[in-house]
Amino acid sequence: MRTPRSWGLLALTAAAVLGPLGATVALAAQPTGSASAPGATFEGDTVPADAPGAFFYNGQAATVSEFPGVVAALRAGGSRPEGQSCTGIVVAPRKILIAAHCHDLQGEKSFVYGLDDLAEYQGGAGPGFYAKAVEYKKHPKYVNFDQGYDVAVVTVDRDIRLKDGAPYPKVATSKDTGLEAPGGSGVGYGYGKKTHNDTPADVTLDKATLPIVDGATQCQGVGAGFKGATMICAGYSDGRVTVLPGDSGGPLVRNNTVIGVASWSRSDFRWYSIYARLNNDMGDWVANEIGSGTPQPGQFGVAVDPTSASVAAGGSVSAAVRTTAGSDGSKAVDLSVSGLPSGVQATFQPARLNTGESSKLTFEAGTSAVNGTYDLTVTGKAADGSTGSARFSLTVTDGGTPQPGDFSLGASPNSVRVAAGNHISTTITSTAGSGGSEQVSLTTSGVPSGVTATLQPTSIATGANAKLTFVASSTAPAGTHTVTVTGTSASGKTATTTVSLTVEGTTPPPSGVTVTLSPTSGTAGPGSIAQTRLTASGGTGTITLSASGAPAARR
Numbered sequence: 001m002r003t004p005r006s007w008g009l010l011a012l013t014a015a016a017v018l019g020p021l022g023a024t025v026a027l028a029a030q031p032t033g034s035a036s037a038p039g040a041t042f043e044g045d046t047v048p049a050d051a052p053g054a055f056f057y058n059g060q061a062a063t064v065s066e067f068p069g070v071v072a073a074l075r076a077g078g079s080r081p082e083g084q085s086c087t088g089i090v091v092a093p094r095k096i097l098i099a100a101h102c103h104d105l106q107g108e109k110s111f112v113y114g115l116d117d118l119a120e121y122q123g124g125a126g127p128g129f130y131a132k133a134v135e136y137k138k139h140p141k142y143v144n145f146d147q148g149y150d151v152a153v154v155t156v157d158r159d160i161r162l163k164d165g166a167p168y169p170k171v172a173t174s175k176d177t178g179l180e181a182p183g184g185s186g187v188g189y190g191y192g193k194k195t196h197n198d199t200p201a202d203v204t205l206d207k208a209t210l211p212i213v214d215g216a217t218q219c220q221g222v223g224a225g226f227k228g229a230t231m232i233c234a235g236y237s238d239g240r241v242t243v244l245p246g247d248s249g250g251p252l253v254r255n256n257t258v259i260g261v262a263s264w265s266r267s268d269f270r271w272y273s274i275y276a277r278l279n280n281d282m283g284d285w286v287a288n289e290i291g292s293g294t295p296q297p298g299q300f301g302v303a304v305d306p307t308s309a310s311v312a313a314g315g316s317v318s319a320a321v322r323t324t325a326g327s328d329g330s331k332a333v334d335l336s337v338s339g340l341p342s343g344v345q346a347t348f349q350p351a352r353l354n355t356g357e358s359s360k361l362t363f364e365a366g367t368s369a370v371n372g373t374y375d376l377t378v379t380g381k382a383a384d385g386s387t388g389s390a391r392f393s394l395t396v397t398d399g400g401t402p403q404p405g406d407f408s409l410g411a412s413p414n415s416v417r418v419a420a421g422n423h424i425s426t427t428i429t430s431t432a433g434s435g436g437s438e439q440v441s442l443t444t445s446g447v448p449s450g451v452t453a454t455l456q457p458t459s460i461a462t463g464a465n466a467k468l469t470f471v472a473s474s475t476a477p478a479g480t481h482t483v484t485v486t487g488t489s490a491s492g493k494t495a496t497t498t499v500s501l502t503v504e505g506t507t508p509p510p511s512g513v514t515v516t517l518s519p520t521s522g523t524a525g526p527g528s529i530a531q532t533r534l535t536a537s538g539g540t541g542t543i544t545l546s547a548s549g550a551p552a553a554r555r
Contacts, residue, residue, distance in 0.1 A: 060206065061204065061206060061207075062207035064114055065163060066207065071090050072084055072113075072115065073085055073087060075108065077106060080201060080246060081118065082121050082123070084118055084246055085246065086098060086102040086246070086250075087191050089169060089249070089250075089251050089261070090162060091168050092168055092290045094160070095154070095289070096156060099151065099262065100151055103138060112130055112131075114127070116205050125373075129391060130375075131156035131160055133157075136154050136155075137152060146224040150230075150264070159302065159390075161303065171283060171286055171290070172257050173284050175279075176279040178279075180228075180259060182214040183212070184212050185211045185212060186210055186212060187208070187210075188210055188252050189205060189206070191203050191205055191250075192243065192248075198245075203246070208242075211234065212233070213272065215232070216228055222266045228277075230282060231274050232259065235273040239269055242270070242271070243269075259275075260275030260278055262276075263275055300325055300326040300380065300382070301388050304321055304392045305322060307390075307393065309393075311395070316362055316365070318360055318361060320359075323388070324355060331386075332354055333355055333382050334415065334417055336351075336381070337415070338379065338429075340411070341370060341374045342368075342370065343368045344364065344366070345498050346361060346414060347500070348500075349361075352502075371399045372396055373394070406435075407430060407431060408431045409496060409497040411428055411485065415502075417502040418470055418503055418504065420475065426468050427465050427468070428466045430460060430463060430465065430466075432462035437463050439489065440459065441458065442455050442458050442459065442460065444486075445484045448481045448503060451470055451476055451501070470501055478503055480502045481500075482498050483499045483500075517535075
């Protein structure tokens with residue numbers, strides 16, 4: 001039997017004061033003459049004050065499938081399992097809606113999507129889709145959580161596609177009038193604490209149904225005071241069901257619409273739950289930042305199946321790369337993979353495809369490949385600059401053991417295309433070995449005729465990057481080539497990485513092109529047409545098509 005559980009939603013920052021995390025100092029902006037109780041956010045490290053009150057009742061176990069937009073927010077140094085600190089809402093492929101105060105915590109911010117129990121993530125060794133925060137944009141009017149406007153939109157470094165192909169959740173705007181009205185109820189979700197003292201430390205997903213109350217009359221006397229223009233008050237005066245630390249930023253859902261994000265409560269968390277309201281100008285700002293939560297033209301999906309694999313040194317292993325078209329339809333996409341360890345080469349078949357199609361990705365581990373588990377990113381990039389990406393975990397076995405001082409090189413992306421008369425660049429990355437940083441000289445080999453390769457700089461300290469630029473002359477022949485970049489340290493140690501370079505020449509490839517028709521026959525009567533599909537494969541560059549043998553009065 002499942003033990004009854006208290007329910008919490010978001011992470012808390014500090015008590016309702018401008019002070020250290022989890023501290024209760026002086027109240028911020030108390031109403032004149034009031035004796036307000038301290039307030040606190042729902043950030044994961046906040047410790048509820050030891051105050052009297054009704055006992056905390058439980059929420060219910062939930063799954064991501066019930067609300068596919070929910071995502072766990074992590075921060076480096078967080079005290080909860082996996083560093084869980086807040087809960088967020090994925091509202092577009094690279095956009096997450098969350099509480100603004102979640103940004104105020106120290107430590108690098110990241111997210112893990114798709115788990116009913118965050119503990120399964122195991123620091124990346126288990127399941128779950130990881131994305132790192134690259135921009136954290138707070139509402140411009142945000143000052144402190146209990147003064148309103150406690151919303152933010154985070155941009156992450158890779159696309160997050162929702163479970164089972166679900167659409168991104170709708171976020172309320174000023175057009176959604178009445179959703180905050182007392183008398184109704186909303187459902188909240190979060191990965192936060194299940195008991196006030198976080199014993200046991202539980203990071204499973206929970207939910208609870210909370211009645212929406214009249215905050216102007218029932219939710220005053222705490223922190224800087226309830227403000228109906230920017231807040232929603234939900235729950236119970238004794239906190240019998242409430243949000244707890246770790247739930248900050250989690251959604252309050254009503255009529256299949258996110259109407260609020262978990263913000264704060266009284267510092268003992270035996271009181272109402274206050275949400276940042278969204279069916280107002282705050283929601284309009286969020287919609288502007290995320291494009292109303294719908295995929296924008298050019299956004300497409302990339303997925304790898306399976307998401308992890310193991311390969312023995314000297315062997316190979318393959319996975320399928322599947323793409324889905326964005327809202328603007330199918331488009332050509334070039335595939336690449338970054339994060340490859342030294343001694344491992346990746347090949348796409350094909351390396352260019354149209355969204356909606358699939359490619360075979362094969363990893364070949366040389367005998368010199370080093371044992372370890374490596375986090376790789378498969379990226380698709382279209383000509384208009386739009387990208388999609390997916391994570392893949394590759395484990396190398398039966399290989400070498402890293403020696404003190406060994407370093408490694410990588411390429412991002414590791415597959416590029418260039419047309420004759422143009423240039424293209426990629427980044428050569430380096431990782432220092434256990435012996436620390438050292439100076440490494442870089443060289444290239446395998447560069448095809450008609451192409452020049454330039455490294456900037458030609459010498460780097462391990463841990464730094466270099467830019468590799470290929471310039472194809474106007475007469476460069478078409479073809480695909482493997483270029484090897486070698487790094488050599490002063491002590492003679494070496495490491496290599498490879499880049500697949502495809503030159504799109506101005507002349508047809510001399511041989512190897514196959515043209516097929518499907519179907520190979522058809523019937524057309526007078527005044528009608530017959531069609532077939534022509535496919536050219538086996539080379540790169542431009543080919544000229546012609547047809548012969550058509551009867552008179554046909555073309």
